[in-house]
Amino acid sequence: MTTLMVQIDGTTVPLTTCFWVRRTADGCAEGSLHGEYAATPEQAHKEFVPRQRDRDRDQKAGYTHELVTREQWDATVMACLLGKCEHRQATTEDGAAR
Numbered sequence: 864m865t866t867l868m869v870q871i872d873g874t875t876v877p878l879t880t881c882f883w884v885r886r887t888a889d890g891c892a893e894g895s896l897h898g899e900y901a902a903t904p905e906q907a908h909k910e911f912v913p914r915q916r917d918r919d920r921d922q923k924a925g926y927t928h929e930l931v932t933r934e935q936w937d938a939t940v941m942a943c944l945l946g947k948c949e950h951r952q953a954t955t956e957d958g959a960a961r
C-alpha cells in the first residue's frame with residue numbers, strides 16, 4: 864500500500880501522521896480522528912457524524928473539518944479536548960462571573 868501524502872501549509876506529510884479535527888463555529892476542537900480514516904473533509908465529517916440529517920445541521924451551525932499535522936494538533940487541539948482552551952475559558956468565565 865502506498866502512503867498517501869498530503870500538503871498542509873506548504874509542508875508535505877504522510878496522511879497517516881495527520882489528524883482530522885472537528886471544530887465548532889467559534890473554532891473550538893470537539894474531536895479528532897487519525898488521518899487515514901478519511902481523505903477529504905466530507906469523509907471526515909461522515910466519520911464523526913454518520914447521519915446525513917445531523918451533518919446538514921452541522922453545516923448550518925458552522926462546524927468545520929480540517930486536516931492538521933501532529934504539531935498543529937498539539938498546539939491547537941489538545942487544549943480544546945482537555946477543556947482548557949481559550950474558547951471554553953471564555954464561556955466558563957462569563958458564566959461564573961455573571
Ligand SMILES: [Zn+2]
Nearest residue numbers: 891943948950
Ligand atoms: Zn477550544
